[in-house]
Structure formats: C-alpha cells, structure tokens
Amino acid sequence: MNSSELTAALSQRLQLSKTEVNKRIDDIAAVITAELVKKNTVSLGNMGSLEVVKRNERISVNPSSGKKMLIPPKLVVKFKMSNSLKDRLKDLKP
Amino acid sequence: MNEKINIQSLVTLFAEKSGLTKKEAEAFLKEFFTVAHEGLLSDKIMKIKNLGNFKLIVVEDRESIDITNGSRVLIPAHYKVNYSPDAQLAETINEPFSLFEIIEVRHEAGKLEHIRKARVETGAEKPAEAASIEPITEKLTRKEFRDYEENTVQETIDENIIPEPIIEKSIQEYKKEIRIRETDEESLSDEGTIAEFASSSQARPTWETVEEPQEKLSPIDEEQEEQEEQEQAQEIQKKEQEKNQEEIEEQEDLKEEQEQDQEQDQEEEEEEPEEELFFIPEADPYEEFILEQEAQRMRGTEKKLTFSIDEKTPIQEEPLGEEEEVLEEPFDEEEAVDEEEASVEELKEASVEELTVEEPSPAELPPPKTISQKFSEIIENKKETIREDKKTFYEWVVYLSIILIIAGVYLYFEHEERLQAEYVNSFLHQFDDNQEIEQSATTGKTSSEIFFREREPLPRASDTLVDNPIVNNPIAKIDADNSNIIKKRRIVAGERLTLIALKEYGHKSFWVYIYQENRDRIKNPDNVPVGTELIIPPASKYGIDKNSKESIQKADELALQLMSK
Numbered sequence: 088m089n090s091s092e093l094t095a096a097l098s099q100r101l102q103l104s105k106t107e108v109n110k111r112i113d114d115i116a117a118v119i120t121a122e123l124v125k126k127n128t129v130s131l132g133n134m135g136s137l138e139v140v141k142r143n144e145r146i147s148v149n150p151s152s153g154k155k156m157l158i159p160p161k162l163v164v165k166f167k168m169s170n171s172l173k174d175r176l177k178d179l180k181p
Numbered sequence: 182m183n184e185k186i187n188i189q190s191l192v193t194l195f196a197e198k199s200g201l202t203k204k205e206a207e208a209f210l211k212e213f214f215t216v217a218h219e220g221l222l223s224d225k226i227m228k229i230k231n232l233g234n235f236k237l238i239v240v241e242d243r244e245s246i247d248i249t250n251g252s253r254v255l256i257p258a259h260y261k262v263n264y265s266p267d268a269q270l271a272e273t274i275n276e277p278f279s280l281f282e283i284i285e286v287r288h289e290a291g292k293l294e295h296i297r298k299a300r301v302e303t304g305a306e307k308p309a310e311a312a313s314i315e316p317i318t319e320k321l322t323r324k325e326f327r328d329y330e331e332n333t334v335q336e337t338i339d340e341n342i343i344p345e346p347i348i349e350k351s352i353q354e355y356k357k358e359i360r361i362r363e364t365d366e367e368s369l370s371d372e373g374t375i376a377e378f379a380s381s382s383q384a385r386p387t388w389e390t391v392e393e394p395q396e397k398l399s400p401i402d403e404e405q406e407e408q409e410e411q412e413q414a415q416e417i418q419k420k421e422q423e424k425n426q427e428e429i430e431e432q433e434d435l436k437e438e439q440e441q442d443q444e445q446d447q448e449e450e451e452e453e454p455e456e457e458l459f460f461i462p463e464a465d466p467y468e469e470f471i472l473e474q475e476a477q478r479m480r481g482t483e484k485k486l487t488f489s490i491d492e493k494t495p496i497q498e499e500p501l502g503e504e505e506e507v508l509e510e511p512f513d514e515e516e517a518v519d520e521e522e523a524s525v526e527e528l529k530e531a532s533v534e535e536l537t538v539e540e541p542s543p544a545e546l547p548p549p550k551t552i553s554q555k556f557s558e559i560i561e562n563k564k565e566t567i568r569e570d571k572k573t574f575y576e577w578v579v580y581l582s583i584i585l586i587i588a589g590v591y592l593y594f595e596h597e598e599r600l601q602a603e604y605v606n607s608f609l610h611q612f613d614d615n616q617e618i619e620q621s622a623t624t625g626k627t628s629s630e631i632f633f634r635e636r637e638p639l640p641r642a643s644d645t646l647v648d649n650p651i652v653n654n655p656i657a658k659i660d661a662d663n664s665n666i667i668k669k670r671r672i673v674a675g676e677r678l679t680l681i682a683l684k685e686y687g688h689k690s691f692w693v694y695i696y697q698e699n700r701d702r703i704k705n706p707d708n709v710p711v712g713t714e715l716i717i718p719p720a721s722k723y724g725i726d727k728n729s730k731e732s733i734q735k736a737d738e739l740a741l742q743l744m745s746k
Contacts, residue, residue, distance in 0.1 A: 088220030090230040096216050101209065109230075111209055114199040116231035118191065120270055127184045130191065132214030134221070134235075135262070139274055146286060159281030162274050166235065166264030175222055176260045181239045 123164060135168040221262070233266040668717040672709050685717050687727030690736040693743060694723045706743070 088096075090112075098108045119137065122129045128138040142161040149156065168176075186194070188210065196206035217235075221227040225237040242258040272279070670681070678692035685691075696706045698718045703709050726732045 088217075088224040088226065089228040093216060093220060093227070093229065096220070097209075097212060100216065101212055111195075111199055111201075112213065112229070113231060115195055115210065115213065116229070116267075116270075118194045118198050119232065120273055122186050122191075122194070123270070123274055124276070125184075126182050127186050129186045130188050132188050132211060132218075134214055134218050137264075144281075155286035157284040157286050159283065160278055162276075162278055164233070164264070164266040164270060164274055166262060168262045172218065172221075172262070176237070176262070179222065179237075179260055181258045181260060 131169075133169055133171050135166055135172055138165050138167065139163070140165045225260075231267055231269065233264060233270060236263045236265070237261070238263045667719065670715055670717055672711060672713045672715060674711045676711075678703075678706055678709060681715070681717070686720055686725045688733055688736075690733045690740070691723075691725050691727075693736050693740045694718055694725065696743065697723075697739075 094105050094108045094112065097103070097112075098105045101108070103111075119129050119131075123137060123139050126139050128136050130136045139162055142163055144160045145158050147156050147158050148154070192203060192207045192210055195201070195210060196203045199206065201209070217227050217229065221235050221237065227235040229235075237260045240259050240261055243256050245254050245256050246252070247254045266274070668685075672681070678695050679689040682692035682695055683689045685695075692706070695715060695717060696703055698716050699713075702713055702715070709715075720726070723736075724732055725736075
C-alpha cells in the first residue's frame with residue numbers, strides 16, 4: 088500500500104475529501120518529525136513506536152580498494168513494532 | 182528530550198497543528214494507524230509520505246540451540262518489519278551530526294607519531310647526535326661543512342627511525358660523547374662568560390651540529406641550551422688557558438711533556454668520578470650493556486681503538502680555523518693516552534708527528550691527510566676484527582643449534598621405537614596362547630598393525646577382536662569366520678560415532694549401525710558422552726561392506742530415517 092492508496096482508503100472510511108486527508112497526513116508527519124527532532128519517542132498506535140538512536144562512529148574498509156574510512160556518528164530513526172503487530176506477524180506465515 | 186509521546190499527546194499535538202477538535206483528531210489518527218496497520222499486513226509494504234516506508238521482510242527458518250538444555254531448535258520462518266525513514270526526515274533528524282563527513286583514514290600519520298614516540302623512549306637521539314660528529318673528521322671548509330652537516334643529520338635521523346644500534350659504532354660514539362662531555366665538565370670548573378662564547382661560537386660549528394638533531398627530534402628546554410652554551414664558552418676559555426700552557430710546553434723537550442702528562446694524569450683521576458656521574462644517567466641501558474660487553478671482550482685491542490677515536494674529537498674542531506684549538510690538540514691526545522694508560526709507541530709517534538707538522542702551520546690549512554688516513558685505517562682494522570669476531574660467534578651458535586636439533590630428533594625416534602617394541606612384546610606375552618595372535622604373528626603382520634589393535638580395549642573371554650575387513654588379510658578371514666563375535670569399546674574424548682565407524686568398518690556412513698546397536702545407551706547420536714561403552718556389531722550382522730556402494734547408500738538412508746524422527 089502506498090501513500091495514495093492510504094489516502095483513498097482513509098477518505099473512503101472517514102467520508103473526507105482526499106485533499107483533506109492528505110493535508111491531515113502531512114500534519115501528522117510534521118508533528119511526528121517535530122517530536123523526533125526533540126529526541127522523543129513517538130507512539131504510532133497499534134503499529135509500534137518511532138525513536139531516535141545514535142549510531143556510533145566506526146571505521147569501515149572499502150573491500151575493493153582497501154581504503155579505511157571513518158564513518159561519522161549518526162542519528163537515525165528506529166521503528167519498534169508493538170506487541171499487537173508482533174502477534175499478528177506470528178500468525179502470518181510466509 | 183527522551184519523553185514518550187503516547188497516542189493521547191500525539192492527538193493533542195495533531196489537533197493543535199491542524200486546527201481540529203481533539204475528538205476529530207483522535208478519530209482520524211486511530212483510523213490512520215489502523216489502516217496503515219492493515220495495509221502493512223495485507224500488502225507487506227506501507228509507504229507513508231514524509232514518514233517513510235514500512236516493509237515486511239521474510240526471515241528464513243534457521244536452526245538454533247536452546248540455551249537451557251542445549252538441544253536443537255528450529256526457528257521457523259517469520260516476518261519482520263523493516264522501517265526506512267523518509268530521506269527528508271532522516272536528514273532533519275541527523276541535523277546535529279550533519280557537519281561530519283566521511284574521512285579516509287591515513288595510516289602514515291599514525292605511524293609517524295608512533296615512531297616519534299619510540300624514538301623518544303629508546304633515546305635514539307643520542308646516536309643521531311653522536312653520529313653526526315663522526316663524518317666531520319674529514320677536513321672541510323666551513324660552507325662545505327655546513328652542507329655536509331645538514332645531510333648527515335638528515336641521514337642519521339632517517340637511520341634512527343628503526344633504532345638498530347650497531348655495536349662498534351655505538352662504542353665509538355659513546356667514547357666520543359664521553360670525551361666531549363668530559364671536556365665540558367672540565368671547563369665547568371673554570372669561569373666563563375656568555376659574551377665570549379658569542380664571539381667564538383660561530384667559529385665552532387661542531388657544537389651546533391651536536392645540538393641540532395636534538396632540536397629536530399625533541400624540543401629541548403631553553404634553560405638546558407643556555408647551560409650548554411655556557412659550558413661551551415667556559416670550555417673555550419679553558420682551552421685558551423691550556424693553549425698558553427701548551428705553548429710553553431712545546432718549546433721544551435718531549436720528555437718534559439711526558440712529565441706534564443703525569444701531572445695531567447692526576448688531574449684526570451680527580452675528574453674521573455665526575456665523568457662517570459655524567460655518563461651513567463645519560464646512557465641508554467641497552468647500549469651501555471653492549472658497551473660493557475664489547476669493552477670486556479676486546480680490552481686488549483680497544484686501547485688502540487679508543488685512542489684513535491679520542492684523537493678524532495680534537496680533529497673535528499680543526500675547521501674552526503683558530504690556532505688555539507689546533508694547538509690544544511696534542512694535549513688532548515696525550516690525555517687520551519694517559520686515560521687509557523696505553524703507551525703504544527706507534528701512536529705516540531703519530532701524535533708527535535702531528536705536533537711537529539701542525540706547529541708551524543696556521544689552523545686554516547688542513548692538517549696533513551696522512552695522519553687522519555692512518556687513524557681511519559686503524560679504525561677500519563679494528564672494526565673488521567670486531568665484525569669477524571661477531572661473525573664467527575654467530576656461526577658457532579648456528580652450528581651448535583643444528584647439532585642439538587639433530588640429536589633431539591634422533592633421541593625422540595629412538596625412544597618412540599623402544600616404546601613400540603615394548604608394547605608389542607607385552608602384547609605378545611599376554612596373548613601367548615591366543616591362536617589368532619600367533620597366526621597373525623606367523624603370517625608376518627607388522628608391528629604397527631599389532632600396535633593399532635593393541636590400543637583397542639582388550640577382549641574378554643567371550644569377546645574377540647573384530648578388525649576392518651581387509652581383503653587378502655588373514656585376519657579378515659578369521660573375522661568372517663567369527664561373524665557373530667561382538668566387540669566392545671569405550672568412547673574417548675574427541676571420538677564420534679562416525680569416526681568409530683570409519684575405524685571399524687572403513688566408512689563413516691556405517692555409524693548408524695553402531696547407533697542402532699547402542700540405542701539404549703545413546704540418547705543423542707551427535708553427542709555421545711565420553712566413557713560410554715559401545716557395542717560394535719560385527720560387519721556381517723548388517724551386511725557392512727565399505728567397498729559396496731549399495732551398502733553405504735543403505736546406511737545413509739537409515740541415518741536419514743533416524744534423524745528425521
């Protein structure tokens with residue numbers, strides 16, 4: 088499911104126009120981003136939560152050239168799935 | 182910071198942002214997450230604009246070990262969620278660290294730092310400092326000398342990146358250094374002024390060269406430098422005094438000079454403890470050790486060598502172009518002779534020769550080359566003898582070690598052979614009345630074969646040995662006759678069923694039969710406890726034949742069946 092499909096599904100279920108849904112989705116994303124920038128953990132309801140973690144700097148070697156590179160530290164967003172999603176995934180057999 | 186924004190607070194924030202009522206906002210958010218949840222599960226991918234992609238990824242099933250009881254567990258294939266944030270979002274989040282860039286690590290920088298450290302630790306500056314003096318024995322004009330000095334200093338620094346002290350060199354260097362320091366110490370007793378030094382210091386580049394490597398390698402305290410300058414100045418003053426003394430002496434006979442030497446000798450003795458005090462803390466323990474050893478070894482010949490080395494120190498000072506210092510030379514030489522208490526006639530003559538040659542000539546003219554050549558020859562000879570000594574010593578070490586190794590190998594084999602023989606003998610004694618053994622002995626079974634059998638547990642009254650079915654081997658025939666004979670063996674550390682099967686039947690696939698025979702004892706065929714007594718069934722019981730593909734295949738199939746249970 089991509090963004091447009093999501094919008095369509097939401098507009099159908101909530102009886103809202105697609106533009107309205109789109110605007111609201113943008114707002115949600117903006118709110119979540121703003122909270123993540125503050126390093127807060129944001130809950131995504133029954134899906135899980137998003138949090139910011141720091142990846143430490145490390146030295147990696149380019150296998151083809153053998154050059155050693157110092158990869159700087161990084162802040163990344165990490166998704167942690169909720170227990171309900173976990174349970175659902177267990178039932179879902181590949 | 183690090184707060185947990187739950188769904189309620191998110192609703193509040195969302196309502197504020199979009200200007201909705203809380204109820205509307207909550208309804209929308211809940212619906213949004215539910216749809217996203219369902220969408221993710223149904224399509225295995227969920228793309229949300231400005232937030233990122235959620236993807237379900239299949240994790241293949243894999244085997245693992247239950248840490249509580251060590252048994253094997255199969256983790257079934259399952260899904261996991263992979264989240265990749267939107268590029269814009271990732272960038273915004275990483276804002277605080279965005280200034281960092283990927284840097285290529287340069288090894289050289291670290292290496293250099295390391296070498297510098299090592300140099301400071303091993304005190305490698307000292308040889309560098311001393312080595313820079315050595316080549317200056319040749320007479321050069323001041324300009325040439327400057328150029329040369331720069332090169333040699335650079336060279337010596339390069340050499341010392343890997344500090345590898347050469348024995349002869351280090352001896353010479355240290356002797357020289359001692360000499361220089363000593364003169365420094367001497368001059369300390371006299372009083373001197375820096376002003377005087379300033380005028381004369383330019384004329385004495387030798388001292389500059391001594392200091393320069395140190396400056397390059399490690400920063401010296403300014404105080405120390407100043408002190409050394411003072412020392413130099415004092416030394417010059419002292420030398421001036423000596424010169425005057427010397428001038429008077431030269432007019433007299435050589436014999437009188439010798440008398441003077443004796444007086445100086447006494448002075449030397451007084452100064453000696455001072456010299457030692459100075460030398461010990463300065464010396465690198467390693468080089469000091471070498472010095473000591475070498476000095477002991479060539480005590481006899483060294484006297485000549487040290488004399489000639491000491492000779493160098495004054496010669497170095499020659500390019501300075503000052504009469505005083507040239508005149509001072511013989512004094513130093515004599516001193517050196519006395520110090521070593523060596524009255525080598527030849528060298529004395531040389532010193533006399535130098536005296537006579539140099540007296541009339543001003544210092545600007547280079548001193549006769551013959552003398553320096555003579556000395557360099559002597560030095561070369563000494564160096565060679567030392568080198569040869571070392572060479573022969575190392576050769577002897579190599580020979581000795583080879584002989585020792587050969588002896589060790591010989592002894593080891595002899596011991597092994599004896600042990601084997603004893604083993605066979607005892608074996609034969611024990612089973613003297615056993616027909617099989619007699620038979621095998623008479624048919625010329627090699628001792629190693631008996632040895633191999635011997636390592637297996639001794640058969641009991643009812644048991645007899647079952648060996649590998651070796652074609653055309655008398656033992657194999659006997660085994661075939663006694664097909665109902667069962668063998669027992671105890672499992673030892675490092676042994677597995679497959680290994681036993683390989684030993685007993687000639688193919689590892691036949692481990693299944695051993696397992697089948699011992700099912701009451703073996704819980705897990707992959708992990709048989711050490712010390713378990715196993716019954717090894719005879720090959721004929723299961724139709725084991727290592728040469729038959731069918732037999733092996735049958736065993737493999739059986740193994741598969743057993744494992745799948």
